[in-house]
Amino acid sequence: xxxxxxxxxxxxxxxxxxxxxxxxxxxxxxxxxxxxxxxxxxxxxxxxxxxxxxxxxxxxxxxxxxxxxxxxxxxxxxxxxxxxxxxxxxxxxxxxxxxxxxxxxxxxxxxxxxxxxxxxxxxxxxxxxxxxxxxxxxxxxxxxxxxxxxxxxxxxxxxxxxxxxxxxxxxxxxxxxxxxxxxxxxxxxxxxxxxxxxxxxxxxxxxxxxxxxxxxxxxxxxxxxxxxxxxxxxxxxxxxxx
Amino acid sequence: xxxxxxxxxxxxxxxxxxxxxxxxxxxxxxxxxxxxxxxxxxxxxxxxxxxxxxxxxxxxxxxxxxxxxxxxxxxxxxxxxxxxxxxxxxxxxxxxxxxxxxxxxxxxxxxxxxxxxxxxxxxxxxxxxxxxxxxxxxxxxxxxxxxxxxxxxxxxxxxxxxxxxxxxxxxxxxxxxxxxxxxxxxxxxxxxxxxxxxxxxxxxxxxxxxxxxxxxxxxxxxxxxxxxxxxxxxxxxxxxxx
Numbered sequence: 001x002x003x004x005x006x007x008x009x010x011x012x013x014x015x016x017x018x019x020x021x022x023x024x025x026x027x028x029x030x031x032x033x034x035x036x037x038x039x040x041x042x043x044x045x046x047x048x049x050x051x052x053x054x055x056x057x058x059x060x061x062x063x064x065x066x067x068x069x070x071x072x073x074x075x076x077x078x079x080x081x082x083x084x085x086x087x088x089x090x091x092x093x094x095x096x097x098x099x100x101x102x103x104x105x106x107x108x109x110x111x112x113x114x115x116x117x118x119x120x121x122x123x124x125x126x127x128x129x130x131x132x133x134x135x136x137x138x139x140x141x142x143x144x145x146x147x148x149x150x151x152x153x154x155x156x157x158x159x160x161x162x163x164x165x166x167x168x169x170x171x172x173x174x175x176x177x178x179x180x181x182x183x184x185x186x187x188x189x190x191x192x193x194x195x196x197x198x199x200x201x202x203x204x205x206x207x208x209x210x211x212x213x214x215x216x217x218x219x220x221x222x223x224x225x226x227x228x229x230x231x232x233x234x235x236x237x238x239x240x241x242x
Numbered sequence: 243x244x245x246x247x248x249x250x251x252x253x254x255x256x257x258x259x260x261x262x263x264x265x266x267x268x269x270x271x272x273x274x275x276x277x278x279x280x281x282x283x284x285x286x287x288x289x290x291x292x293x294x295x296x297x298x299x300x301x302x303x304x305x306x307x308x309x310x311x312x313x314x315x316x317x318x319x320x321x322x323x324x325x326x327x328x329x330x331x332x333x334x335x336x337x338x339x340x341x342x343x344x345x346x347x348x349x350x351x352x353x354x355x356x357x358x359x360x361x362x363x364x365x366x367x368x369x370x371x372x373x374x375x376x377x378x379x380x381x382x383x384x385x386x387x388x389x390x391x392x393x394x395x396x397x398x399x400x401x402x403x404x405x406x407x408x409x410x411x412x413x414x415x416x417x418x419x420x421x422x423x424x425x426x427x428x429x430x431x432x433x434x435x436x437x438x439x440x441x442x443x444x445x446x447x448x449x450x451x452x453x454x455x456x457x458x459x460x461x462x463x464x465x466x467x468x469x470x471x472x473x474x475x476x477x478x479x480x481x482x483x484x
Contacts, residue, residue: 009361010363011363011364056363080360085365086362088362090359090360120251120253120329120330121251121298121478122364123253123328125364236363
């Protein structure tokens with residue numbers, strides 16, 4: 001059996017997230033359907049991260065096992081001709097058999113985009129916020145999240161995880177034109193973690209919380225202490241590193 | 243009666259173009275509906291240009307006459323709360339009564355975006371072309387179109403215009419990342435003109451036509467001599483100048 005790694009971009013707008021669900025349009029589901037046609041077998045595709053409904057990806061990675069003898073270029077072209085236009089496969093590689101898209105990943109990098117002006121074009125890819133924000137307190141608070149912490153307070157309460165420890169290698173706001181972007185890279189992310197971080201940092205930027213509250217929230221290990229979950233459409237999985 | 247000028251952005255993807263048509267979702271139609279609610283009267287909205295189905299705008303301008311006493315800021319907020327999310331009004335101004343969005347315009351500026359890589363995110367805003375293009379011959383040919391010409395060969399054959407003379411103040415290709423953009427500014431544009439210019443320049447970039455063929459095509463005054471009409475989704479009305 002060969003192990004094949006895919007590099008995938010998708011517009012999450014019209015999907016019920018990554019993971020296969022009965023009767024629902026999902027990214028994994030569409031890819032597995034295309035792969036089944038391509039290699040004439042059922043395929044189990046494993047993604048690096050299960051993005052939620054409405055979340056986008058420029059650099060999702062996934063792998064599958066196959067006995068197909070198709071070369072990787074043919075696979076790539078075949079997949080793109082079979083896939084709907086909101087999923088694009090950018091690269092197909094044959095990798096060593098112990099490669100695992102999820103467990104072998106060293107880090108994931110996400111971007112969350114906030115639009116400071118109302119817009120029609122590209123509105124599906126950012127969260128529109130028209131109130132005043134203190135970007136400097138938002139940056140201070142972000143710095144406090146950097147490093148290894150228990151992120152239970154920033155994790156969806158109904159998640160099944162037991163280990164809430166994540167290491168944030170990088171977390172940084174950038175501002176360009178009318179868009180404010182949070183870039184965040186970590187070894188792993190819990191469910192809704194980036195969106196809850198964003199929701200909390202926005203509370204701080206609005207003056208409803210202090211930057212130092214981030215420490216209290218981390219220590220509480222209680223989802224109710226953090227801010228609201230920011231909407232899915234601003235979030236994009238940029239890169240997975242192995 | 244007051245004369246009110248609007249600055250409008252829209253995502254043309256889900257519209258049958260600017261102009262009101264029975265039973266079809268159009269930008270003018272949605273705006274007139276919102277205006278009717280806002281000022282409690284039927285409103286006739288006149289746009290600077292009638293963009294086709296699928297064409298976008300970042301800087302469309304339109305005007306209407308009203309006896310409403312609402313201040314312009316209230317109008318702007320009211321319109322944005324009444325409009326669907328794929329239309330945004332960025333500015334509302336009261337202007338002298340002789341202002342006319344269409345006839346007073348000195349120039350219109352359009353952008354046409356060509357994506358050199360397949361993509362999922364933002365695919366609605368560019369034309370994806372994966373074949374080799376000679377950008378240098380495309381630039382040479384664009385230069386030949388600059389200035390005052392009869393553009394009948396670059397105009398939809400079933401148009402009702404009698405005057406085919408337009409002056410191109412500027413026409414230029416720019417390349418950034420994986421996107422090739424034609425920026426073009428003229429006193430006026432004929433129906434499908436930018437898209438036919440793009441389709442023709444692409445024929446030249448592919449080596450199917452020579453740059454100098456542009457002169458022959460202009461002289462022919464015959465739509466059949468030019469290249470195909472490029473798809474609508476790559477086109478965006480950027481600015482109207484008065």
